[in-house]
Amino acid sequence: MSRKGLAAGGREVADFQEQYASWQRKAEQASGRIPERKATFATSSGIPVDRLYVPDEQTADATQYVHQLGFPGEFPFARGTQPTMYRSRYWTMRQYAGFGSAEETNRRFHYLLEQGQTGLSTAFDLPTQIGYDSDHPFAKGEVGKVGVAISSLEDMERLLANIPLDKVSTSMTINAPASVLLAMYIVVAEKQGVTADKLSGTIQNDILKEYVARGTYIFPPRPSMRLITDIFAYCSTSVPNWNTISISGYHIREAGSTAVQEVAFTLANAKAYVDAAIAARLDVDVFAPRLSFFFNAHNNLFEEVAKFRAARRIWARIMKEHYGAKQPKSWQLRFHTQTGGSTLTAQQPDNNIVRVTLQALSAVLGGTQSLHTNSRDEALALPTEESARIALRTQQIIAHESGVADTIDPLGGSYYVEALTDQIEQEVGEYLAQIDGLGGAVVAVEQGYMQREIQKSAYQTQMAIETGEQIVVGVNAFKLEHEPRPELLRIDSSLERIQSERLAHLRNTRNSKAVQEALEALRNAARGSENLMPHIIQSVRVYATLGEICGVLREEFGEYQPSVW
């Protein structure tokens, strides 16, 4: 930090002292409400560990500290979103799971909850993600493969059987048909006697990154944006504790971006959602606190830590200074982290446990709110139960044995980490200006700008690996002559037939008149400007299928056609 602030006089020191005192009061209050995990924290040698370490106010540049870092839970949130962070409660350990049938996934859910997992995270199969029922011709070969197959409310009832929806928070990685899956969740809760205002969880619902990086889109960008703002509006009154979107850099990074691009493109997309919501006349301080983010963690430990800290600071400034949000909660960037799937190697899969550990550590040091650790065998297939357990244990060891969660933002003030944080903030700012110049993220996506930038980085990485400039242990160095073959999870392919039979049975036994009416009402709403959520919920309730609901919207909105590379 420079010495300018001190030279400027005592005012800044006063600010520092005032804010420090204010944070201390808040931290005390917070730990009064929810006690910290331990009465006292100490290293293994018995050295006491403070809640937070700050520069000496006499020697530190107090202006810089207040401006660049601030205190945990205080603008600009470089040091975390909560005043006590993991001293009171660890991040949510939220392992992403889902495969095969709803029953099988339900069993895995119960297993993970018994193993100490604290939130659910659902992976859906590709037909579900793209709005096709399991018996659609395009679903051939894909049913239940990369996630659970959900075609109707019936499947959702099986998925959530005996899981108390008022006690567990559920994240659903679903984007194009997010409104339909959320509707199913709401109706299942209703049937459990849990009202929507008691529900907590997240739908990913980030369509822009689907066009940029992941490919599970259905509709063109503009109607997709409408579906998203309809969800914001509906949830703000009816499902107030729901995270209505998880704006995802994860897939951008997996598609090959750099850490800087990951933050830049995610925040550019986030701005587009805020703009759309404001254009739909929603109050920024009503919907902004429900925005959540989703980032990746790769191997370069310090850069990853700096990335998370920078992202929080940039977003706080955007929300406060650009959008004029008034509520501190609107300035906070809360995020889930998943370790980097694309960093895992099919060669020597046990090495992946070590990679995941480093990545998970970066997320914890960066102050994540929830974390998924990948399983060692994911470069080969879906994780086996054993692999999934080791992945969860990795988080538990970091939490309970490493001591890194005992003080807030332990790397704050590191010359290196602060310099990286500043540098990432600056480079992200340059990208954001560039995208603003193009007309914002929707235009940038339509023009393929982000796609090209990511593709460039992906190719550079590949070349660096092929030339040996970048070492990947077990792949281009330290190879084994004979790779043992690990045990892999197999998905039963009879599921496709079972799902088809169930759907046929459902279509024959439900009240088809009610289905027709609900779908017709949805069609009319799609043609106008009415909020679509109530119509989707009604359709789900009378057992219209996912494919039927998305089918109506496909007919009304059209389908997205990417410009081919």
Added chain:
Amino acid sequence: MANQTIRVLVAKPGLDGHDRGALVVAQGLRDAGMEVIYTGLRQTPEQIASIAIQEDVDCVGLSSLSGAHMQLFPEIVSQLRNAGANDVLVIGGGVVPQDDIPYLLEKGIDAVFTPGTPISEIAAYIRTHIQRRGYMHAGINKTEADSDSAAETIRQLTEDTLEEPSNMPQELLQNLRIVPEQLDHIGIAVRSLHESLHLYQEQLGMEVIHEETVSDQNVHILFLKIKETVIELLEPTDKASPIAKFMEKRGPGLHHLAFKVNDIRQALGYAKAAGYQLIDETPRKGAHHKWVAFLHPKHTGGVLTEFCQPMEDE
């Protein structure tokens, strides 16, 4: 194919949206000098086969990370074959477990490249295998099943149209490449096998793997091997032996290089078409249970060049 750009279709079958690998490979193959077409996401097997045929590609590269490869990849091969595209090389990649690979190969996928494969390796594979199939572009259709008829066609071409290589269409000439599997052995003419063993066996530690007398050539032969390298020592048993004549002119020393080929008749056809002079117009039985044939050293830089092909077990 050296003067003709290889055309590759990179395709994403099924609903999987992970196209980083497909895009990076596509870019890498372009940089390797190939013409690459990318289908974009969510293509059905029918669509992929139809694009491959319309675009007249040499190779289709399939990418899938969703686990649907077991259904989709074979489906694409059969669509291609049904449409008569027997000569298109089909390769696959993505999250494909090792255990699935034998099934895919059996279903007609030519090769599967799992994560971590350098693009240079994929490019080299495509280049070699397209070259091997190069003659197909000369209008000769070949599948595993009809290799006999292909050989027959080559023989006819050799006999009828290819008598004078200069009359060959340029395109056809360019397309013909032998591409042996490997160097089979190095032949060395010696005055005495027994004396030579001192160097090769005792000093160099090579292992004797085969000994034989080929009576119609009047030659006694010894094969020695170290790792992948095989040396054939040839000792004349009679003054009328070609080896004896060779040594009269040049003394003992390097006699020939032998290349192992898949189809020796085809190799001879190509060599002849390309203007090399054949010593053997048709293969003959050589030592060590192989078909052999020689090219005249006049056009091979002074090195007697042999093609050999192991005989099928009877």
